[in-house]
Each structure stands twice: as structure tokens, then as C-alpha cells.
Amino acid sequence: MFVALRTRNYRLWASGQIVSLVGTWMQRVAQDWLVLTLSNGNALAVGIVMALQFGPTLFLSVWGGVLADRYDKRRILIATQVSMALCALVLGLLDVGGLVALWHVYLIAFLLGCASAIDAPARQSFTIEMVGKESLPNAIALNSMTFNTARIIGPAISGVLITLIGTGWVFLLNVGTFTGVLIALLMMNARELFTAPQAERGKGQVREGFRYVWGRTDLRVLMVAVFMVSTFGLNFPISLAVLARNTFERGADAYGLLSTTLAVGTLAGATIAAKRKTPPRLRTFLGAAAAFGAFEILVGLMPTYVLVAIMLVPTGALTLTFTTAAMNILQMSVPSEMRGRVMGIYMLCFLGGTPLGSPVLGWLADVLDPRAPLVIGGAISLVSGIGAALYLMRHQRVRLKVRRPDAGRYLPVVELHNVLEPHPVVVCDATEQAVEASRDPRS
Template sequence: MTAETATTTMFASLRIRNYRLFASGQVVSLVGTWMQRVAQDWLVLNLSGGSPVALGVAAALQFGPTLLLSLAGGALADRYDKRRVLMGLQVGMGLCALVLGVLDVTGTATLGLVYLLCFLNGCFSAVDAPVRQSFAGEMVGPGSLQNAVALNSMTFNTARIVGPAVAGLMIAAVGTGWVFLVNFATFAAVLTGLALMRPGDMFAYERVARAKGAIRDGLREVRGRPDLVLLLTVVFFVSTFGINFFMTLAITARLVFDRGAESYGLLTSALAVGCLLGTFVAARRAGRPRLRTVLLAGLFFGVAELFTGVMPTYALTALLLVPTGLGQLVFTTAANSAVQLGVSESMRGRVMGLYVLVLLGGTPLGGPVLGWMADAWGGRAPLVIGGVLTVATVVVAAGVVTWQARRARAAAAAPA
């Protein structure tokens, strides 16, 4: 494969007009989203007097709605026009940013009000995630789905490089409130992209009629697939305790190295650089990823995170976050593609609702637990323990796969 061919393959989904509009709007909006995440973490730390537990509570409130709403969001994705649903959700999230910005700029923000807006934004995000994830297949079709998933990650992580760095500078210059207001303005980009799409160019699929038991049907589909059950279990444990950087990096910057918002933003950007490198690896792959790929990527990620947690200096910690981000991206992209390509289009929204549930639903558990660990054992504990638990999860899953394979071979060799 020539370099030109590889590049063409890597960006194949961008040849589709609807996807180009979606991706261009997303990259602007996601820059604002990452700016808000950094500013929100910093605001919570300031309002709480630097409490890691308060940061964990904010994370639990923001991601807690995933436990209740992601499955319903998946059912909505299978039943209604995903583009219109996404537009409504973007408006809701934009209004949350506007209110938070106004409260902060006017000096009336309190920890309780920030918690409330974290929860409301989390409700919109919980429904948005499965709809947006399953929308990729409708824009590009099954042949380019894995490429679109990887490019979505590239867009996400490009924004994650730019957003935190800009947020750190803005916080130092004008405070956190204006960061929230800038995020509100960026929602215009994604809404414009969605509005300009051509519905007739979408890849058609059969929408599910309104009926009782739609969510239950999605759960039954997964339950009958041991490979998907194992995959989703691995994703749950790795994401709950390993992929919690939105709070662990804030703790690391402030409590371990006694640094400010700019340094927190740079740590987040270093992680995002690794994730961006990981997208180049993921975008070149074709076909449905194997479980082995997911497990190897998870193992690499866990080891890298563990070593990041024990680095003695800020510079070395930032450096190790690059391979950590690469491993995280390859792991999540491979898992996402394996789940989406493993089910039918008509079931994809509901199954992705379950995927989002296990990917983000553990945060209400992991956030406070990791915050408590940092409070009790020091700011390095979340990274170290997250890495150890990730490696342990992958090793156990690999053992299960090996046992299943041996049992299958023994059954095949047994006399009839």
C-alpha cells in the first residue's frame, strides 16, 4: 500500500458529504466541550477548596444519568430521525453552558448550582451518546463504519488537544466563566452542519416501530452473544477505573505537582496527542476488529497508565501520557467498532445504548472512589490503581477466552 493510498483509505469517510458536514461541525463544538470540561473541573476545585471528593461528586452527577437514560437513548435512535434528535440535544447542552457561564461571570455560581448543571448536562449527554454513535453507520454505510468511528475519534481528540490548552490560557487570563460562554457559541457549528445535511443521501434502514419491550429486545440480543458480553464487561472495568482522566489529571496537576490550570490543560493535551496518534492506527484498519485486538490494546493502555502514575516529574508524566492516550484510543475504537459491526443496523442504536452505559455508566462509581483514593493515598493513586485494575481485567478476560477455546476444542474432539 502506497502512502497516497494509505492516506486515501484513512480519510475515506470524508468523501461523503453528510459525514464531512457532521465532522466539521463536531470539531468546532468539541473544542468548546473540552474547554468547558477543563473549566468545570477547575471551578469545582476552586469552589470546594481543592477537594478531590467534590470533583468526584461532580463527575458522578454528570455521568450518572447514563445509568438511567443511555438505553432509552439507544431506543430513540432506532425509532426516530437521528439527525433531528441530535439537533434538539445540542440545543439543550448549549443552554447548560450558557447558564453556567452567566452564573460564573456574574459571581453567583455556587457548588450546588454547578452540581445541578452537571446533572442536567449529563441527562442530555446520556441520550446524545448512543444516538451520535449509531448515526455514523447511517451517514457512511457499513463498508466505511470502522473508518468513520476512527475519524470520529480523530475529531474528538484533535479537539481535546486544542480545547484544554486554550481553556488553560483563558482561565488564567479571564477566568472560567468566559470559557463556558465560548462553549455555548460553538454549538452553532454542529447545529449548522446537521441542518445542511441531505436526508436523501443517508443510508436507509428499517426503523423500529414504537412497541413495548424494545429495550428488552436489545438486551436479549447481547445476552445471546457471549463474545459481546465479555467485550462489554472488559469495557466497563477499564472505563470505570482506567479511563477517568477528566478528574485524575486535575488531581495530578494540583495535588501532586502543585501546578495551575495551564499545566492541567497541557497534561490533557499530552493525553490527546497520544489519542490522535492512535486514530491513525485505528483508521487504517479494515473489517471488524477481533477481541484479541481489544485485549492487547487494553493491556498496553493499562501498563502505560501505571507507569504514568509513578513518574517522578511533571515533564515525565506528560511524556508518558502520550503512549497512554494511544493505547486508550485504540482500545475504545476497536471495542466500539466490534460492537457496532457485530449487530444488525435495526438493533444498533439499542446495543450502542448499552455500550455507552458500560463505557460511561461506571463513572458515578469510579469517580468518587478514585477521588477518595486520591484523598486517602495521594494524588498518584488514581492513575496507579487504574492501571493495575485495567491490566488485571484484561488478564482475566484473556483467561476466559483461553478457557472457552479449550472447551470448544475438547467438545469438537469428543466422540459423537
């Protein structure tokens, strides 16, 4: 379950991340609450902030992937983490000083989004360089455990601190938590990294990345499903804040508790993923997308605050299954020199739709009902998962090929060729040793 932690560099990374991510989640809750306070509870304003924060992903994440393929990922991460810490520092000082206005939050959210768009592809593709391909699925699951442990702790702390000392001090505390991951990056032994070959500088590298993804049916379907679910289904920063404040008439601590219960579910899902001995398959990803949509609809229909909190636990577990399955499929099946660009395209699909979905869902919460983002987003996710599965069932082609015996083999090799697999899947490889073993009557 913790095999990736045998690697010193990854132990440093995981320990630094847990500290930094707690602060990140504290800031996310504080930022949402600050926007609601400055805008008198306007859900559209929260949607605009999310759009500005994730909007840079549309034009920077793929370029961030190109940088990750070309240059030292560790140095890129140091630069982006320092940039994000400075954004938190400025926002905290403005808030504590009583000078903060809504446009300040909008501007800083945009700058934070620019740094995050460069950071994400480098961070995702750096995991395999810390642990190697053999331990990658376990490391991805442990990353999710770290992320969601912080997601449990951070919002709960933030909700209490906002009530006691206000949002500004929460931003300033987050600045200090960035030291955890920065120290970890600086202490790593570069000689122990599984460094991937760096891509040469050249024209058309972004187009090459898109062409590679579009040319593979499995990646194309995965990216479309990720875009639809993340754009409309993963809307919890808007929906939970508005639900707590406007529907159940509760404070920031109640919003923090809802975020925590969602994270409890995702942590449970990460624990299961870490125990998995084989990487998740495409059907796991599609099933999780459809099931997540169904449970999100149920969350939106729950009549009481307590029932909403309870239903968020299985919803969170399915969210984690959906995202870790996508990450494993992508990182395990693409060449190392293309991994940064593919992860950049993944982040474009995962976060790039937020500028579209967040304002729309925030507007629906204002004009219809605070529950509308959950119900509508869940329905879109459910249809996306089912639709992607039906598309693959209709378009995939499987054929059987028998290859003549090679030297040293008595029997032919049987392969299944499928458009969803980048390479043939060998299902029968009868070597000399296998033939000798079959002569034993007990075999």
C-alpha cells in the first residue's frame, strides 16, 4: 500500500505536499467565503473567481506541458510554488489591512491561475521521475491520499479560523505552508531521480501533442469525458458554499464541514486505489464517471444538511476513482518524451472548462435554486459516462491474429489487436518451458 514511500525523494515530496496542501485548502475555503462576503452572497461572483483562477489553463497548461518536456521539472516546480506563495501573501495583506475589494480577489485569482497552469503538468509528470514506472500507480494513489487528507484538514481548520480571526490571516498562514514543499524539492537527490529524456526544442510541439492524443481512440474518449465531468460535475466549490449559506443559512464552518465530508470520501477512495495491485482500466474510469453523476444528483436532492453531508462521502470516493483512473491510464500508456504535453492537455480538459461551467452554474444557482448546479452537473456527468461507453462499444474493433512460432517456441503466439490498446495484448505465449510443464499430468 505504501511501496512508493520506499523512495527517499518521494518521501520528501509527500511530506512537503501534505503541509502545503493543507494551506491550499485553507485558502480555497477562505477565498470562496471572502467573495461571498464582498458580494453579499452572490453565487455568480464565486463562479467568476473560479473562471478567472482556472481560465489560464486554457492557454497555458499545454505550454506548461511543453516546458515540462523540455526542462528540469523540479526547477519549474520551485518557481511556480514561490509565485503562488506571493499571491497568497498579497491577498492576505490586503485583507488584513482592510483594503481588499472584489476586483483584488479577481486579479489575484487570475495570477494564481497562471502559476497553477504551469505547475500542474510539471507536477503530474514529475511523479514518475521520483518513483519509476513500476511504482507509479501506487504513487498516484498516495498523491491522492495526501491531497485528500489535506482536503479533510484544511477546510475544517479554515472554517474555524475564519470565524475566529477572519479570512485575511488564513491567507497569511497559507504563505508559511509553502515552505514545506519548497524544502522538500531543495533536499531531493537529483541523481536518484528517474529522469526522462528531455524533448528537443522545435516548432509544432503543441500541435504534435494534440495530434498524438486525437490519434488514439482511448485517449480521445477519455479527454472528452474528463472535460464534461470536470466542467459541469466537479462544481463543489460553488455548490457547497452556496448551499451552506443560502439554502441551509449556515456559516463558514458549515461550508468547511461539507468540504471535509467530501474529502473523507475521496480519501477512502484513495486508500482503496493504493491497495490496488493492477492499474485501473478504461472501463473503471467510465463506470466511475457515470456512478459519480448519479450520486451527485442524489446529493442535490437531499432535503437536509446532514443528509447532504452523508451523501458526499460516496460521491467523493467516486470522484477519486474517476480522477486516479484517468491519471494512471495517461501516464502508463504514453511515451516519456510526450508525457508532459499529454498531461498538459489533460489539465486543459480537467480545468479548462471551469471558466465556462462556473459562471453558468453560479447563474443557475441564483435564478433557479442553489441545488441546481449539483442536479444538472450530475445529470451531465451521468450522460457523459454512459455516452462514452456506448461510443467505444460501437466503434472499437477486435481481431484475432496468430503469429507463427519464433525460434525456441513450439506453439504459435495468439494476440488480440484492439484499437483501444497501443500495443497487441499477448494472451498465449507457449514457450519451451510451458510445453515441458504441460507434460506433467498434474498440470
